[in-house]
Amino acid sequence: MPVRADSGTSRPLRADAQRNRDAILDAARETFEAEGVLAPLDGIALRAGVGNATLYRNFPTRDDLLAAVLQTNTAAALEEAAELARTLPPREALAEWLVRMAWQMRIWHDLPYCLSTACVDPDSPLTATRSPLLDRTGVLLDQAKRTGDARGAVTAEEVFELVTTLSWGVDRFGDDEQAARRRVGLATAGLFTEPVR
Template sequence: MNVKGSRPLRADAQRNRDAILLAARETFEEEGVLASLDGIALRAGVGNATLYRNFPTRHDLLAAVMESNIALALAEADELARTLRPREALAEWLVQLTWQLRIWHDLPYCLTTAHGDPASSMNAVRNPLLMRTGVLLDEAKSLGDALDAVTVDEVFELITALSWGVDRFGDDKETARRRVRVATAGIFA
């Protein structure tokens, strides 16, 4: 994969980019998303300049690493919408989204800091998830299963906060599911 709108990378440049993405994914899984970028470059076997040429900011790197995770999450949302009633699809999506966002320590923090910045590269991660949440919320509202007064932004902010709690409390999947169900009960009619 290369940067949008640019020509294909040379083979060595593509190898460096791939090595950075792999090292970043491994580091984020072990240390969280606020891990040292210099450490990621070292782990990838490239210099700092190479890392920053490919990913000028932490958010650029994080968004690129998360790209495949987001695609899988959106496919799961589509499957929920196809197989469950709107209320159940939304409820299960909120559980799955909370679990997905807690995948790397401090990811909710990065999403929150990018929230007010329309130029943030984290919007490539946030916006598709926000839009899919909105679609599921609107479908539940259309059947009277969710409160009309609840906005998608409020729901997404709640899920982001819940994912932080799930991460910090070290919830397993069932504990996280219960936490989300209790916290989101007020969304539903």
């Protein structure tokens, strides 16, 4: 089904406009993976085979483009969180979610930095990407609090900010998945109450 025009109208994009949009998104994903999310937008337009005006008509800012590229990743992450909540006890579900979030956010250089800007700018296009992840963190945190596995004074916002910071470290220190798991486990240990022995 074609994506609707960004202007908020109900008309779907023309076929050529949809192809341009898809090409931009594909080029952006490839560029972000290779160069990080602060890569020049001109290079993305060139890779997509479109002019700068076409890129900016579809995505007026870098954050608009990044938010659109991240939609698929966010949807997949939320499905994972729901599966964790269904299959693991609350403590383990929250701990695993924090590891997976930190690992996923590190996929492109400087993504944690860009997501952190949405904390202070509620009008940022990335708020729509960040908010569902924050909400899911809150749900898992509340479940762990109810079972006495997480400390009551900790907020979902604090936990999300911590994981965002950790994902920056995972990226910058070149952690593999095992090292990332250890880093997140060490850094978030204070979130959890002592397990009953």
